[in-house]
Amino acid sequence: MTDITNQSLKEIIESIKSKKISSLDLTKSYIKNIEGAKKLNTFVTTTFDQALDKAKEFDSKPNYEQTLPGIPLAVKDLFCTENIKTTAGSNILNNFIPSYESTVTKNLWDNGAFLLGKLNCDEFAMGSSNETSFYGNVINPVGDKLVPGGSSGGSSSALAANLTPATIGTDTGGSIRQPASFTGIVGLKPTYGLCSRWGIVAFASSLDQAGPMTKTVTDCAIMLEAMSSFDEKDSTSINKKKEFYSKNLKDSIKGLKIGIPKEYRVNNMPKEIDELWEKGKKILKDLGAKLIDISLPHTKYALPTYYIVAPAEASSNLARYDGVRYGHRSEKGKDLIEMYENTRSEGFGDEVKRRILIGTYVLSSGYYDAYYLKAQKVRQLIKKDFDDNFTKVDAILTPSTPSSAFKIGEKTKDPVSMYLNDIFTVPVNLAGLPALSLPAGFDKQGYPLGLQLIGKALDEQKILNIGYAFEKNCGFKNKIKKWWS
Amino acid sequence: MSKEKFDYFINGEKGKYEVIIGLEVHAQVLSNSKLFSGSSTKFGAHPNNQVSLIDSAFPGMLPVINEECIKQAIKTGLGLNAKINNYSVFDRKNYFYADLPQGYQISQYKNPIVGEGKVLLDMPYGSKEIGIERLHLEQDAGKSIHDMDPSNTYVDLNRSGIALMEIVSKPDLRSPDEVNAYIKKLRTIMRYLGTCDGNMQEGSLRADVNVSVRKTDDKKLGTRCEIKNVNSIKFMQMAIEYEANRQVGLLEEGKKISQETRLFDTKKNETRSMRSKEDAHDYRYFPDPDLLPLKLEQQLIEDLKKSLPELPDNKKERFIKDYGLNSYEANVLVSEKEISNYYEEVAKLSDKKLAATWMMGDLFAMLNEKGLNISKSPISAKNFAELIQSIKSGEISGRIAKEVFEIMVESGDNPKKIIDSKDMKQQSDPKELEKMIKDILTKNKDKVDQYKAGKEKLFGFFVGQVMKSSGGKANPQLTNEILKKLLKG
Numbered sequence: 018m019t020d021i022t023n024q025s026l027k028e029i030i031e032s033i034k035s036k037k038i039s040s041l042d043l044t045k046s047y048i049k050n051i052e053g054a055k056k057l058n059t060f061v062t063t064t065f066d067q068a069l070d071k072a073k074e075f076d077s078k079p080n081y082e083q084t085l086p087g088i089p090l091a092v093k094d095l096f097c098t099e100n101i102k103t104t105a106g107s108n109i110l111n112n113f114i115p116s117y118e119s120t121v122t123k124n125l126w127d128n129g130a131f132l133l134g135k136l137n138c139d140e141f142a143m144g145s146s147n148e149t150s151f152y153g154n155v156i157n158p159v160g161d162k163l164v165p166g167g168s169s170g171g172s173s174s175a176l177a178a179n180l181t182p183a184t185i186g187t188d189t190g191g192s193i194r195q196p197a198s199f200t201g202i203v204g205l206k207p208t209y210g211l212c213s214r215w216g217i218v219a220f221a222s223s224l225d226q227a228g229p230m231t232k233t234v235t236d237c238a239i240m241l242e243a244m245s246s247f248d249e250k251d252s253t254s255i256n257k258k259k260e261f262y263s264k265n266l267k268d269s270i271k272g273l274k275i276g277i278p279k280e281y282r283v284n285n286m287p288k289e290i291d292e293l294w295e296k297g298k299k300i301l302k303d304l305g306a307k308l309i310d311i312s313l314p315h316t317k318y319a320l321p322t323y324y325i326v327a328p329a330e331a332s333s334n335l336a337r338y339d340g341v342r343y344g345h346r347s348e349k350g351k352d353l354i355e356m357y358e359n360t361r362s363e364g365f366g367d368e369v370k371r372r373i374l375i376g377t378y379v380l381s382s383g384y385y386d387a388y389y390l391k392a393q394k395v396r397q398l399i400k401k402d403f404d405d406n407f408t409k410v411d412a413i414l415t416p417s418t419p420s421s422a423f424k425i426g427e428k429t430k431d432p433v434s435m436y437l438n439d440i441f442t443v444p445v446n447l448a449g450l451p452a453l454s455l456p457a458g459f460d461k462q463g464y465p466l467g468l469q470l471i472g473k474a475l476d477e478q479k480i481l482n483i484g485y486a487f488e489k490n491c492g493f494k495n496k497i498k499k500w501w502s
Numbered sequence: 503m504s505k506e507k508f509d510y511f512i513n514g515e516k517g518k519y520e521v522i523i524g525l526e527v528h529a530q531v532l533s534n535s536k537l538f539s540g541s542s543t544k545f546g547a548h549p550n551n552q553v554s555l556i557d558s559a560f561p562g563m564l565p566v567i568n569e570e571c572i573k574q575a576i577k578t579g580l581g582l583n584a585k586i587n588n589y590s591v592f593d594r595k596n597y598f599y600a601d602l603p604q605g606y607q608i609s610q611y612k613n614p615i616v617g618e619g620k621v622l623l624d625m626p627y628g629s630k631e632i633g634i635e636r637l638h639l640e641q642d643a644g645k646s647i648h649d650m651d652p653s654n655t656y657v658d659l660n661r662s663g664i665a666l667m668e669i670v671s672k673p674d675l676r677s678p679d680e681v682n683a684y685i686k687k688l689r690t691i692m693r694y695l696g697t698c699d700g701n702m703q704e705g706s707l708r709a710d711v712n713v714s715v716r717k718t719d720d721k722k723l724g725t726r727c728e729i730k731n732v733n734s735i736k737f738m739q740m741a742i743e744y745e746a747n748r749q750v751g752l753l754e755e756g757k758k759i760s761q762e763t764r765l766f767d768t769k770k771n772e773t774r775s776m777r778s779k780e781d782a783h784d785y786r787y788f789p790d791p792d793l794l795p796l797k798l799e800q801q802l803i804e805d806l807k808k809s810l811p812e813l814p815d816n817k818k819e820r821f822i823k824d825y826g827l828n829s830y831e832a833n834v835l836v837s838e839k840e841i842s843n844y845y846e847e848v849a850k851l852s853d854k855k856l857a858a859t860w861m862m863g864d865l866f867a868m869l870n871e872k873g874l875n876i877s878k879s880p881i882s883a884k885n886f887a888e889l890i891q892s893i894k895s896g897e898i899s900g901r902i903a904k905e906v907f908e909i910m911v912e913s914g915d916n917p918k919k920i921i922d923s924k925d926m927k928q929q930s931d932p933k934e935l936e937k938m939i940k941d942i943l944t945k946n947k948d949k950v951d952q953y954k955a956g957k958e959k960l961f962g963f964f965v966g967q968v969m970k971s972s973g974g975k976a977n978p979q980l981t982n983e984i985l986k987k988l989l990k991g
Binding site: 380381 | 558559563565600787793
């Protein structure tokens with residue numbers, strides 16, 4: 018018998034709809050996989066009992082009209098889930114149980130899905146390797162010693178290891194696309210404002226965006242359809258009509274213009290990345306797309322700009338974790354100030370502290386103009402680069418990351434080399450655009466590599482279409498062997 | 503009326519100093535819900551019963567602007583003759599405190615919703631214009647309660663997130679009296695507009711006071727000190743008085759004033775240093791990324807402009823023009839919307855000038871004594887107008903009117919009814935009066951002779967006799983005329 022958990026979300030939904038499998042049996046299969054995959058350290062919290070109840074409930078009164086009928090899903094532990102512990106990978110929220118459900122997860126449940134558990138991530142989504150989590154690093158199913166990328170590392174790892182049929186992450190500077198690339202899956206960072214931020218533990222408010230992580234482009238379209246919505250509770254949410262991405266998925270890309278930005282060819286980039294890019298270009302060209310060389314001149318400033326804007330916002334967003342109302346509170350300290358100091362010293366890890374310090378510094382009087390204000394100006398220029406080029410092209414093709422998955426511990430001593438991993442992903446967040454990371458090939462060690470398709474704001478359908486056509490013609494097949502159980 | 507001269511200076515050995523004052527008034531916006539959440543703003547609720555997940559800054563919670571608060575701020579801006587900014591930005595002001603759940607206050611820094619405006623004050627030495635620098639919207643913090651437990655502080659977040667308007671004046675105020683007039687004027691304007699109830703006891707109106715002094719011939723402003731969070735006009739005046747004299751004292755000793763934030767100790771009547779400029783917080787303001795910049799449609803501003811009620815300055819002008827009041831009377835009668843409404847109702851039905859005199863005299867004295875607001879007056883405007891008309895027509899004398907007034911206060915009755923039932927009508931029939939006076943003169947022949955011999959002081963005696971005999975109802979003017987006529991003959 019074929020293992021259902023090997024299948025795509027679309028296939029699983031079809032199996033449920035055609036009653037080939039019950040929601041309960043499906044759920045049990047995933048629970049079995051999860052229990053056998055403790056080594057990967059993907060889950061912070063599991064909600065098996067609740068999931069089994071929900072599955073039974075679905076089976077007794079199935080509603081096949083829903084987008085995600087009876088589908089168990091694990092989600093990144095950055096989404097607040099009602100009555101289920103939500104940690105953001107941090108000790109400071111180790112005991113935090115929200116009384117509310119994030120809009121994005123609520124949308125999933127309203128579409129028929131239910132929660133399987135909460136997935137490990139970098140602390141407050143700050144990291145590119147899932148090594149900053151208070152709950153320990155996550156292991157990439159691609160290889161025993163490999164990081165799964167970050168910050169949505171628990172999500173990428175769990176999906177690649179068949180511990181959930183699809184999942185969601187958040188992407189502030191590449192936190193969906195980079196781990197997707199490292200584990201050979203599909204990841205989409207939607208247009209800023211397409212998915213509500215309400216109920217998601219905030220890292221950098223002007224950059225954070227939730228998105229799907231799936232095995233196929235079709236699955237990605239299904240998940241985006243289910244999770245996105247206009248939300249009055251989020252002032253930055255975009256008020257637009259609901260789109261049906263999966264129904265409208267088309268594989269014809271003939272005549273589309275694909276921009277190839279010269280600035281994404283960086284020094285010391287491994288040859289394999291270059292070759293992968295060439296392969297991607299060829300596939301799209303063979304499908305009838307027109308390749309156009311373009312320039313995004315401010316790309317080189319994107320990373321430093323990002324590492325000013327994101328920490329600045331984070332330093333303020335994380336001020337609420339003070340031990341007064343919820344979360345960890347230190348028992349030590351003789352007055353309010355000492356309580357704050359001890360609570361935050363004990364509660365936050367090194368990377369979070371580093372970013373709070375950077376953020377506090379760049380916003381301080383005397384430095385504000387030179388750092389924060391300058392960064393905001395550069396951000397506008399980066400956005401303008403994209404706007405200018407999107408009058409000429411339909412989408413932009415770049416590598417997702419400058420390298421494949423690296424070894425655990427390899428970059429933890431050198432934050433800057435860690436930050437460099439986001440070099441191709443951060444410009445998109447600064448510009449608020451949608452971008453899709455597609456598994457496209459392997460390096461010489463056999464580790465997966467991804468290509469990134471960047472679209473105009475709210476042009477998700479188009480990049481999904483291109484990705485869909487690409488996927489059919491790329492022939493990528495994940496080589497993961499189940500070594501962990 | 504001769505105008506007084508402005509005279510608030512501090513005389514030192516080394517010269518005469520003037521006091522420069524600027525106010526930052528925090529006015530709580532009248533609205534049902536908070537600036538960025540749906541929680542109620544009602545005063546006096548049980549601690550932490552009006553707190554949403556947003557007000558208490560739970561993870562993932564986001565602010566959403568309450569449109570009502572925006573409209574209230576625009577209306578207030580229009581009432582202050584100020585420029586309304588079509589583009590404004592909400593910023594985060596970052597600092598840690600136990601009653602500030604977010605770790606930052608959402609405020610407006612570089613781009614406030616309201617720009618420069620002005621307020622007119624009526625001072626005994628003439629009218630004076632006070633410039634408004636800006637008005638911006640911000641969240642209130644919660645309340646820390648330190649005296650409920652010896653080792654713990656309690657926090658009440660009911661106030662957390664309530665909308666405040668910070669109204670910043672230019673340093674145009676020069677005396678505690680001007681501060682008093684300014685605060686009262688602001689309060690009047692906001693009450694007319696219905697944008698702030700101005701209730702200082704409940705903390706809906708508080709102020710930070712900036713004080714500096716300089717020699718009268720100096721052009722440059724002196725170094726200022728800011729006195730934080732003073733919550734009554736009396737305390738503001740006391741604080742200014744103390745602070746100005748402290749600063750003059752320092753200058754007289756040849757010392758420098760250091761810029762600092764001070765607290766006013768109401769028990770000791772002195773200001774104390776809280777923190778110096780060097781220790782000032784670095785609030786690390788930056789635009790709140792959870793909120794888009796606030797862009798106002800010009801149409802909204804125009805619509806609000808049209809919806810504004812008549813404001814005190816305009817009403818005052820109209821009262822002077824239409825009712826023949828003097829500036830002082832008009833000022834008093836427009837000081838509260840309810841008072842002006844009451845007056846207009848009375849004035850429409852009776853003598854305008856006499857109504858003003860009686861309102862500002864007996865009616866206000868009675869309300870004051872009883873601690874009542876005019877809206878709770880035991881005498882209705884209609885009854886009060888009838889009383890005024892009875893005086894004006896000569897039906898009753900001013901003296902009797904006071905008696906009728908007292909009865910009206912007690913019973914709430916119509917004055918006509920009181921006058922009729924108690925037979926208090928003035929005797930104004932000249933023939934009857936003359937008959938009565940003749941009788942009195944006949945009975946007091948000796949006094950008449952003395953009067954005619956030159957003892958004119960006796961005139962008062964005759965008036966007294968007439969009043970006594972008429973039970974106080976004789977029309978005084980007529981009595982005088984008739985007496986004079988008969989005594990001549």
